[in-house]
Amino acid sequence: MVLFNVSRVQTTPFDGQKPGTSGLRKKVKVFVQPHYLHNFVQATFYALTEENVRGATLVVSGDGRYFSKEAIQIITKMSAANGVRRVWIGQNGLLSTPAVSAVIRERVGADGSKATGAFILTASHNPGGPNEASTAIYDALHGVAGAYAKRIFVDELGAQESSLLNCTPKEDFGGGHPDPNLTYAKELVARLGLGKSEPQDEPPEFGAAADGDADRNMILGKRFFVTPSDSVAIIAANAVEAIPYFSAGLKGVARSMPTSAALDVVAKHLNLKFFEVPTGWKFFGNLMDAGLCSICGEESFGTGSDHIREKDGIWAVLAWLSILAYKNKDTLGDKLVTVEDIVRQHWATYGRHYYTRYDYENVDAGAAKELMGYLVKLQSSLSEVNQIVKGVRSDVSNVVNADEFEYKDPVDGSISSHQGIRYLFEDGSRLIFRLSGTGSEGATIRLYIEQYEKDPSKIGRLSNEALAPLAYFPSFFWSGCELTSLVSSERGR
Ligand code: G6P
Ligand code: ZN
Known part of the structure; x- marks a missing residue:
């Protein structure tokens, strides 16, 4: 006969441990708290009374869900400490619920006795795993990201294949x-x-997608879209606490010119070096090589860091998962901090940049050039611009600056001109016109519309409503030239 040393551990009660119709069903996060399971098991033994427990045989097994292995160890040890003589455990801790019932009713031990009861480790049809619900859907759109997603999200991080x-x-x-x-x-x-x-x-809490070559990303929460401009700002704001790679601090941050100024506000707040570069990743690469930039991003669904010299679709998802994990480190029960919570909290702290982009695709190349020329010419007289603006909507602020974006690379001194036409408003709003550099047919004119709102009572508006005054009049800007009937498509930014 083996003798065990029984130790006494002092614990305090937990709220809500009363079993429901079919046992004690709680979220994994609740169950894994120190002593949570121990308290429940001991309380069960007390309720059964000593004479029913001493010398008894118990069955302990389940459906193999997350935390079962640890729970079987805990329950078996506590059974021994309470005088249980024998514990029957299914192979690898696995037994279906009907099988447990069958074992209790039919199985007879070598000494002729039967089991008197069981601890069944299951929550039936409810999801398992540390995050339970299918929380981490990843859409590779049949591109190369799929190969990495399986290894990283499923094999390494334990997401379900169905994600x-x-x-x-x-x-x-x-x-x-x-x-x-x-x-x-x-x-x-x-x-x-x-x-x-x-x-x-019910939608999952987190969704992400990549483009064909896996350098772009889109981040979604349940019924919630994170604009790429907000995404890079939020990653930068949380990086040092949430992402171990950045724990020593950020060297600097950067965004492309048409990307919203959400990142600027974070940089100012955190006293970080900040760069506004022309569209295209090579400008970030220069800054990173010179040790000036740790995190950067573009409105065109590119986000990245200085671990490589390209944007990285899977990195962006991992960055968001890290932030979610960090924000939920103390979460118990149902109060999960969601993607939407994180974004709204960010807006409350830093203000919100309402933002959208219109793409005018397949425009005749000559006409597009003509329009851009007209928009530049208009910039020579701000009073004329403001006359147009005010004539259309009196509820927008004045244009205080208008120019064509030009960038002098701080590392190699090179100058990039004609990088987009900017109309900058007194309240921080911006209208930007740019010719796409990636279209494959005709010309594509991009119009970026942005409005900054600091007032916390006004940050929860629908984006298209908040941007309506600004979105109203660009067509008046170009009513002076031939292109009055451009067809736009909003790409949901
Ligand atoms: C490519 C570049 C990005 C850039 C994007 C802009 O994807 O790698 O850095 O933001 O093109 O495209 P566009 O059509 O607006 O010139
Ligand atoms: Zn790509």
Whole structure:
């Protein structure tokens, strides 16, 4: 006979340990608290009374869900400490619930006795795992990201395989357009509850997508879209606390010119070096090589850091998961800090940059050039600009500056001119016109509209409502030239 040393551990009661219809069902986060399971098990033994426990045989097993292995160890040791003589455990701790019942009723031990009861480790049909619900959907849009997503999110981080969407790389990207935005990542958008109709299942808490070569990303929360401009600002604001790679501090941050100024506000707040560069990643690369920049991003769904010299779609997702994990480190029960909570909290602290982009695609190249020329010419007279602006909407502030963006690289001194036409308003709003450098047919004119709102009571408006006054009059800007009937498509920024 083996003798055990029984030790006494003092604990305090937990609220809500009263079992419901079918046992004690709590979130994993609740269950894994120190002594939580111990208290419940000991209370159960007390309720059964000593004469029913001493010398008894118990069954301890379950459906193999998260924390079962640890729980079996704890329950078995506590059974021994309470005088239980024998514990029957299914192979690898696994027994179906009907099997447990069968074992209790039918199984007879070598000494002729049977089990008197069981601890069944299951929450039936409810999800398992440290984050329980299917929280981490990743849509690779049939691009190369799928190969990395399986290894990183499923094999390394323990996400369910079912969280992977379109993660088999295909030559034709499954007939889709592998660009992660609200227009093209339709399936993901619908699953997250941002589609036209309500999804069948409750949307997960987090969704992300990548483009074909996995350098772009889109971040979504449940029924919530994070603009790329907000995303980089939020990553920068939380990096030092939430992402170990940055724990020593940030060297600096940077954004492309048309990206909203959300990052500027964070940089100012945290006293960080800040750079505004032309569209295109090479400008960030120079800053990073010179040790001037740790985190950067663009409105065009690119976010990255100085671990490489390109934007990195999977890195952005990991950065967000790190922030979510950090914000939830003390979360118990149902009060999960969500993507939406994080973004709204950020707006409350730093103000919100309402932001959108209109793309005028497939425009005749000559006409587009003409329009840009006209917009530059208009800039020579601010009073004329303000006359147009005020004539259309009196509820926007004055244009106080208008120019074409030019950048002098602080590292190699090179100058990049004609990088976008800017109309800057007194209240921090901006209207920016730019010719796309990546279109494959005709010209694409991009119009970026941004409005800064510091007043916490006004940060919860719908983006299109908040931007309506500014979005109203760009067409009047170009009513002076031929292009009055451009067709725009808003890419959901
Ligand atoms: C590429 C670059 C990005 C850039 C984007 C802009 O994806 O790698 O750095 O932001 O093009 O595209 P656009 O069509 O606006 O010139
Ligand atoms: Zn790409």
